Amino acid sequence: MAQDITNDGVAGEELKQFVERIERLEEEKKGISDDIKEVFAELKGRGFDVKIVRKIVQIRRQDASERQEQEAILELYMQALGMQ
């Protein structure tokens, strides 16, 4: 348990496990970020404008989250009206 950290190393071992899990996940995340960069490099090589494609992705993301929000509101209203 965490309070043992200064006593017998038991919590130390547990902490180490957590830290390493986090580090593995962050590495994976970094790998994916690198993949995304590669895709941008590729589309640039194909003659597309990186800045604009970035903008498009951003707009689509916003639109998606707005749509979700709309649906959430709809659901809320329907619940309020006993329609669901």
Add this chain to the structure above:
Amino acid sequence: MAQDITNDGVAGEELKQFVERIERLEEEKKGISDDIKEVFAELKGRGFDVKIVRKIVQIRRQDASERQEQEAILELYMQALGMQ
């Protein structure tokens, strides 16, 4: 090809492929971020101090990049001194 973008939709199709690849990768990335959050929640539940664990992870990351940096400096100096 990208220049066809306003003509016949060929580039439009290619662009769509790229955008979708990016979106898939970003989703994966988001999933991993969520996993990391879960790990922090878990270790918090086990009695560890989230802020400090975050700091530990950050320090280990810095140490790693510092080691790389040292090597880069060494190389730079060796180049400057014509030793390489």
Add this chain to the structure above:
Amino acid sequence: MAQDITNDGVAGEELKQFVERIERLEEEKKGISDDIKEVFAELKGRGFDVKIVRKIVQIRRQDASERQEQEAILELYMQALGMQ
């Protein structure tokens, strides 16, 4: 006040003051950047290696911020241990 911005120009005047203050400051900043460039040009003219001097400045900056960081970590741990 800012909400008047579409009404009577009062906020417009205030905004203008802010924007001009920012622009003056950015000009000053640009001037200093130019001064720094001049110093690098000068030391280059004196036979020093610009790239390496840049690195030295960067390292000194990092060292300073690392020292601060160490203190921050110490404080964090002391807080966590209820020593403060």
Add this chain to the structure above:
Amino acid sequence: MAQDITNDGVAGEELKQFVERIERLEEEKKGISDDIKEVFAELKGRGFDVKIVRKIVQIRRQDASERQEQEAILELYMQALGMQ
């Protein structure tokens, strides 16, 4: 001279002077950056939208540099035509 750097410390002293000049200038620059941040904080406190004001400043900057460019071109043309 810079080549003495490994010999007698003369160049070392000169280098130190340069580094310190750069550091002083970078501090000044940082001070101004902080001032700019303060102005943004202030205008935010007055009810203005920071992001939008930033955009305005950026646009004005672009316009200014475009105007300068136009003038440079004009001058060039006038010179080419022997009008100046």
Add this chain to the structure above:
DNA sequence: CGCTTAATATAGCCAC
């Protein structure tokens, strides 16, 4: 002038 690194701006997260 394009490509890589540094500075800045934005967004997300956590604590209060």
Add this chain to the structure above:
DNA sequence: GTGGCTATATTAAGCG
């Protein structure tokens, strides 16, 4: 829910 802080994304600068 607001404000500070960290992390990410964007933009600018420097270098070859």
